Amino acid sequence: xxxxxxxxxxxxxxxxxxxxxxxxxxxxxxxxxxxxxxxxxxxxxxxxxxxxxxxxxxxxxxxxxxxxxxxxxxxxx
Amino acid sequence: xxxxxxxxxxxxxxxxxxxxxxxxxxxxxxxxxxxxxxxxxxxxxxxxxxxxxxxxxxxxxxxxxxxxxxxxxxxxxxxxxxxxxxxxxxxxxxxxxxxxxxxxxxxxxxxxxxxxxxxxxxxxxxxxxxxxxxxxxxx
Numbered sequence: 780x781x782x783x784x785x786x787x788x789x790x791x792x793x794x795x796x797x798x799x800x801x802x803x804x805x806x807x808x809x810x811x812x813x814x815x816x817x818x819x820x821x822x823x824x825x826x827x828x829x830x831x832x833x834x835x836x837x838x839x840x841x842x843x844x845x846x847x848x849x850x851x852x853x854x855x856x
Numbered sequence: 857x858x859x860x861x862x863x864x865x866x867x868x869x870x871x872x873x874x875x876x877x878x879x880x881x882x883x884x885x886x887x888x889x890x891x892x893x894x895x896x897x898x899x900x901x902x903x904x905x906x907x908x909x910x911x912x913x914x915x916x917x918x919x920x921x922x923x924x925x926x927x928x929x930x931x932x933x934x935x936x937x938x939x940x941x942x943x944x945x946x947x948x949x950x951x952x953x954x955x956x957x958x959x960x961x962x963x964x965x966x967x968x969x970x971x972x973x974x975x976x977x978x979x980x981x982x983x984x985x986x987x988x989x990x991x992x993x994x995x
């Protein structure tokens with residue numbers, strides 16, 4: 780199947796899950812990455828169960844934050 | 857070398873001043889060439905969901921909208937920017953800890969001296985911080 784990952788068209792085997800895509804794309808620090816499929820934000824639980832389909836558009840959005848004090852909200856859970 | 861459109865810098869600065877005393881933040885979109893130069897064509901002004909004077913978190917929905925607009929215009933996400941209302945233009949320990957994307961550019965605007973704002977650009981990988989020169993361009 781052909782899917783669009785971070786703006787690039789790519790070929791992957793049918794039935795690939797989002798979790799498997801994250802591994803295949805070697806996404807750095809995936810625990811701090813929010814994933815969207817066709818503009819829908821996925822929960823961490825959905826990453827393992829959501830199978831991708833032909834034409835899906837996937838984006839990886841890094842948590843972006845900082846400051847002079849530690850944050851209590853630095854995960855995407 | 858980082859090339860930044862002057863009008864985009866002015867937009868960033870005006871927004872950061874307007875957000876005071878809170879930290880302001882956003883994304884950077886543009887292009888890179890084969891020699892490693894980075895061209896920032898657009899600065900996105902996003903919500904700091906922390907609404908804090910000492911911390912920022914980019915709104916993920918605004919982030920997605922900005923990334924989609926970048927792709928539609930042939931740009932790519934280059935990194936993010938944020939302001940330091942009362943501290944220097946260099947990454948804090950928290951900035952370094954939360955710099956999860958080693959390929960991203962991190963720009964910090966200091967408003968510590970209100971009449972002389974300072975903008976610097978950094979690459980951050982783990983604890984290693986490398987400053988990059990910014991050149992302002994017009995047109």
